[in-house]
Amino acid sequence: MPKNEGKDKKKNTESTKGSHEELVEMKESVDGKQTDTSEKDNQVTEDEKSLNDKQPEVEVVTPEEQIAEWNDKYLRLYSEFDNYRKRTLKEKIELSKTASAEVIIKLLPVLDDFERAIKAFETNTDSTQAIKDGILLIFNKFITILNQQGLEQMKTIGETFDTDFHEAITNIPSPSPDKKNKILDEVEKGYLLNGKVIRYAKVVVGN
Secondary structure, three states: OOHHHHHHHHHHHHHHHHHHHHHHHHHHHHHHHHHHHHHHHHHHHHHHHHHHHHOOOOOOOOHHHHHHHHHHHHHHHHHHHHHHHHHHHHHHHHHHHHHHHHHHHHHHHHHHHHHHHHHHHHHOOOOHHHHHHHHHHHHHHHHHHHHHOOEEEOOOOOOEOOOOOEEEEEEEOOOOHHHOOEEEEEEEOOEEEOOEEEEOEEEEEEO
């Protein structure tokens, strides 16, 4: 055998052996990387699982439960409003009764005076002037009490006719041009209570 041919075979054997060793090393490297990747994947999965375990569970509310909750809130609100309405109505009625009681209490002395005047009529028929003075006294007391409560008598005769305060019963010819559309006579007095008309004055107007 020639010497060169032996050398070539040995060289080829060494080359094949070197290639085989490189392949083995590459395979081990790839396997090692795959193992590392698998371990990392397992670690990430465990971390995600741990994170999910730590997150609070979100309660799922169904539409039926939400409707029931709204209905309950509506019923509570309606009940509170109804109680408020009843309470304010009761307070209003009680206030009205109290206001009427205050006025009546202030009018009781006038009632007492009328009773005294009636007794005076029965026992004394000759003292006309005294009876007249007694009635005038009672009338003035009565008017004073009403004025204190905000009652005011309208001015009518000689005033210009105003439909906001007066009610024309009839029209008559004016005695003079300056009396035209003026109130010439008063049939029934009109009154204001705290500036508001509670009874229109019935009047006769010149035309």
